[in-house]
Amino acid sequence: xxxxxxxxxxxxxxxxxxxxxxxxxxxxxxxxxxxxxxxxxxxxxxxxxxxxxxxxxxxxxxxxxxxxxxxxxxxxxxxxxxxxxxxxxxxxxxxxxxxxxxxxxxxxxxxxxxxxxxxxxxxxxxxxxxxxxxxxxxxxxxxxxxxxxxxxxxxxxxxxxxxxxxxxxxxxxxxxxxxxxxxxxxxxxxxxxxxxxxxxxxxxxxxxxxxxxxxxxxxxxxxxxxxxxxxxxxxxxxxxxxxxxxxxxxxxxxxxxxxxxxxxxxxxxxxxxxxxxxxxxxxxxxxxxxxxxxxxxxxxxxxxxxxxxxxxxxxxxxxxxxxxxxxxx
Amino acid sequence: xxxxxxxxxxxxxxxxxxxxxxxxxxxxxxxxxxxxxxxxxxxxxxxxxxxxxxxxxxxxxxxxxxxxxxxxxxxxxxxxxxxxxxxxxxxxxxxxxxxxxxxxxxxxxxxxxxxxxxxxxxxxxxxxxxxxxxxxxxxxxxxxxxxxxxxxxxxxxxxxxxxxxxxxxxxxxxxxxxxxxxxxxxxxxxxxxxxxxxxxxxxxxxxxxxxxxxxxxxxxxxxxxxxxxxxxxxxxxxxxxxxxxxxxxxxxxxxxxxxxxxxxxxxxxxxxxxxxxxxxxxxxxxxxxxxxxxxxxxxxxxxxxxxxxxxxxxxxxxxxxxxxxxxxxxx
Numbered sequence: 001x002x003x004x005x006x007x008x009x010x011x012x013x014x015x016x017x018x019x020x021x022x023x024x025x026x027x028x029x030x031x032x033x034x035x036x037x038x039x040x041x042x043x044x045x046x047x048x049x050x051x052x053x054x055x056x057x058x059x060x061x062x063x064x065x066x067x068x069x070x071x072x073x074x075x076x077x078x079x080x081x082x083x084x085x086x087x088x089x090x091x092x093x094x095x096x097x098x099x100x101x102x103x104x105x106x107x108x109x110x111x112x113x114x115x116x117x118x119x120x121x122x123x124x125x126x127x128x129x130x131x132x133x134x135x136x137x138x139x140x141x142x143x144x145x146x147x148x149x150x151x152x153x154x155x156x157x158x159x160x161x162x163x164x165x166x167x168x169x170x171x172x173x174x175x176x177x178x179x180x181x182x183x184x185x186x187x188x189x190x191x192x193x194x195x196x197x198x199x200x201x202x203x204x205x206x207x208x209x210x211x212x213x214x215x216x217x218x219x220x221x222x223x224x225x226x227x228x229x230x231x232x233x234x235x236x237x238x239x240x241x242x243x244x245x246x247x248x249x250x251x252x253x254x255x256x257x258x259x260x261x262x263x264x265x266x267x268x269x270x271x272x273x274x275x276x277x278x279x280x281x282x283x284x285x286x287x288x289x290x291x292x293x294x295x296x297x298x299x300x301x302x303x304x305x306x307x308x309x310x311x312x313x314x315x316x317x318x319x320x321x322x323x324x325x326x327x328x329x
Numbered sequence: 330x331x332x333x334x335x336x337x338x339x340x341x342x343x344x345x346x347x348x349x350x351x352x353x354x355x356x357x358x359x360x361x362x363x364x365x366x367x368x369x370x371x372x373x374x375x376x377x378x379x380x381x382x383x384x385x386x387x388x389x390x391x392x393x394x395x396x397x398x399x400x401x402x403x404x405x406x407x408x409x410x411x412x413x414x415x416x417x418x419x420x421x422x423x424x425x426x427x428x429x430x431x432x433x434x435x436x437x438x439x440x441x442x443x444x445x446x447x448x449x450x451x452x453x454x455x456x457x458x459x460x461x462x463x464x465x466x467x468x469x470x471x472x473x474x475x476x477x478x479x480x481x482x483x484x485x486x487x488x489x490x491x492x493x494x495x496x497x498x499x500x501x502x503x504x505x506x507x508x509x510x511x512x513x514x515x516x517x518x519x520x521x522x523x524x525x526x527x528x529x530x531x532x533x534x535x536x537x538x539x540x541x542x543x544x545x546x547x548x549x550x551x552x553x554x555x556x557x558x559x560x561x562x563x564x565x566x567x568x569x570x571x572x573x574x575x576x577x578x579x580x581x582x583x584x585x586x587x588x589x590x591x592x593x594x595x596x597x598x599x600x601x602x603x604x605x606x607x608x609x610x611x612x613x614x615x616x617x618x619x620x621x622x623x624x625x626x627x628x629x630x631x632x633x634x635x636x637x638x639x640x641x642x643x644x645x646x647x648x649x650x651x652x653x654x655x656x657x658x659x660x
Contacts, residue, residue: 028590046593046621053617054590111608168434177552184552184588185612303588305552 004275007268011282015063018289022059023051027296027303053188061186062292062306063285065247066257068198070284071205072243073258074265074277078212079236081143084321086259087244090237091153093253095126096245098161101175105168115178116190116249120197123245126153131237135230142219181254181307183292194246201242205277208235212273254307256314257284263321287313392510395475395495396482402469402490404513409463409489411473412455413440414497417643418508419472420445422517428452428466432640433605435459440636442649464488472511474504497642499565505644521644528651533571535659542658543573545597545624548639549609553586556594563638566650572658592618599657600624603635631657 024035030047038048072087080089099122100115107114134142134149165172211232214222222229247254265280291309298304389400409428410416416429420443428450431437435453439446450466453459455477463471468489476496478485485491492511494504502522509518536542546563548555558564558580567574577594587594600622604610610632613619624630633653637646 026590027588028593046618049618049621050590050592054588109608112612175551177550182552187612301591302586303553 004269008278008282011279011286015282015285015289018286018293019059019063022062022289022293023055025293025296026050026055027301057186057188057191058183058292059289060188061191061250062183062288064191064195064198065183065251065254066261066284066286066288067281068201068243068247068284069254069257069288070261070265070280071202071277072240072247073260073262073284074273074280075205075208075212075236075240075243076258077262078216078273079143079233079240080146081216081218082147083263084259084318085147086256087240087247088253088255088258089147089150089154090240090244091126091130091150091157092123092241092244093248094154094157094161095129096120096123096248097175097179097253098122098157098164099125100178101161101164104175105164112185112187112190113193116194119249120194120245123248124241126157127237127241127245129153131234177305178252180305181252181310182305183251183295184303184305186250190250194250197242197246201239201246202281204235204239205243205281208232208239209273209277212236212277213271216271216273252305252307254288254310256310256317257288260314260317261287263317390513392492392507394491394507394511395493399490399492401492401511405470405511407466407468408470408472408512409452409466409468411452411458411471411478412497412642413640414474414501414504414642414646415472415494415508416446416449417443417641417645418505418518419512421521421644422509422512422514424512424514425449426472427468428463430455430458432636440641442634442637442641442645460484460488470511472508498562499560501562501565501642501644501647504642525644525647525651528648529566529570532651532655532659533569535655536571539658541598543575543598544654544658545575545578545595545600546638547595547602548635549602549604549606549613551606551609553588554595554613556585556587558582558584562642562646563650566647567654570651570654572654589613589616589618592622596622597624598627598629600630601633601638601653601657602630603633603638605635605639629657 024030024032028050030050034045034047035051037043038051042048042052069087073085076085076087076090077083079085096119099118103114103118130146130150130153133153134145137145165175214225215229215232215236217225219229222232244258261280261284262276264283265276268283269275269279288306288310291313292306295304295306295309298309388403390403391398392401393399408419408424408426410419410426411430413430413432416426416439419426425445426449429439429446430452431454432440433454435457436451437454439449450462452462452466458478458481460481463485471485471489471491472493473482473485473491474494474497475482478493482491482493492507494500494507497504505518505522506515509515509521544567546557546567548557556578558578559568559574560581560583564574573579575594575597578597585594602610619625631653634649637649638653641647641649
């Protein structure tokens, strides 16, 4: 107990350091003095504007998106009782992508706000549809039905999205960056708009963490312990949709954070979700902040989308997990 | 079906999951490349190539293109062009091709700066020409470029003699020469180039020694800003006209991608921009950093037409670029 609290405090300090680092270093080098002045004695110079209007929103977005994706991943893995599940397996990413493509096609506009709102709507619709689909029939909402419904929807939505994009090369050009998952050029405005949604998801995630322990034991066991299994599962889905949906709305489909961080959190904090979830939240923010800093320096004088960096880090991890799982069963 | 899968063992479910993940990953990764990959289906290699060479030599000429010598009709009348540079050049030499592609998506109208495009049949897009549409037109000459259309070169050769330039962009003058040879209008081509030369020399002498004329050129995009350096079509023309570029852009490369953080690299006495995406510029203009640029403070920001600054790649586009530069730099 005591060590776990100390661990959380250390994690919090690390996140804070990564956050400061993310504001302090970038493609353009800015003296430390200007960074401090940007907040304490702002004079409108270009360097200070870069810190306040480019780096700060970006670091904030990395912070909340990393945290949200990690919690969504934890909940998703507990819900599906599958260690290889991630929030992206809920049809959420491609639900969002399809909604964006349709919105762009219809309105001809490509503003960040349009992207964010249609992505959120698409993600929510896809998530709810997957939930309803997997609740049908005998043995309501079993893990395997959830995963099958989610993967099928994801593939279906992906192929429709790509079909539309092939017919319309112009939107392909515009949406390509979004599909990679990126944190550059985020605006404070969009951040404030999705923050309430994320906050509800985060609080919800912490509140259901106790029940996740029981859900993870399996349907019969949970029912035997007097849980309203269906309602808890519905709550879990709502949390995943809110968190992953709003993340995808501001940053695009950033992969592997949800998958990898839940494992890291369980390895450090054990299987008690009351601890796993806060640990995952911190580790998710930390990982995404660091990946985003890396994205600025991998190519000289040019940034790459952070989704590419997390994929590079995450792919070997996924293979490792799959192999370990194979041996365990 | 779902009911059946429920009874399979968890182990299998996991393998299935992994497979699905891989499929999703692969499909996710490949989604970025769809624009280009599809045109490379030219596996039909073993067949006969240019049959035109069997025609009698009296009504053909020899032209040397990117692949070597080609026999072309002395006076081709039914020409299909595969890129906008060739369309632009041919129209300027008074020849209306029977088929030409759209820049982005098949069926889009031809660039507005080009006149006399009525009656030209659309043959798809520059990146994905429609072979059936080309074949149906029964052309007697096809003009393309090796860079974009290498994969379908052999197949095109079965339809009609082909004249391919090496690539598009900075090589546009050589391209114009080859195009004029292909359509037997060499004198016309030389005349056009001489006129262009004179135009650029005039501009050069007008701005020589003038200060405050460094021109920044970039394209705001959804997630980045693409600076157009000297090795682009527009960059080469500015170079011909002696237009100075800001230090950050005075570079023999094609382009460089920057983010808002590197906004200083966008600065110039005169700021020119074009975009294909709606809203990309509006977003940049809204940012607080935008007004920290010198060109913005001096109200010397102009949008230019991407159809000829970016995608024209022929003599008419080049001339229009010089006209624009005259407008912005000589006052």
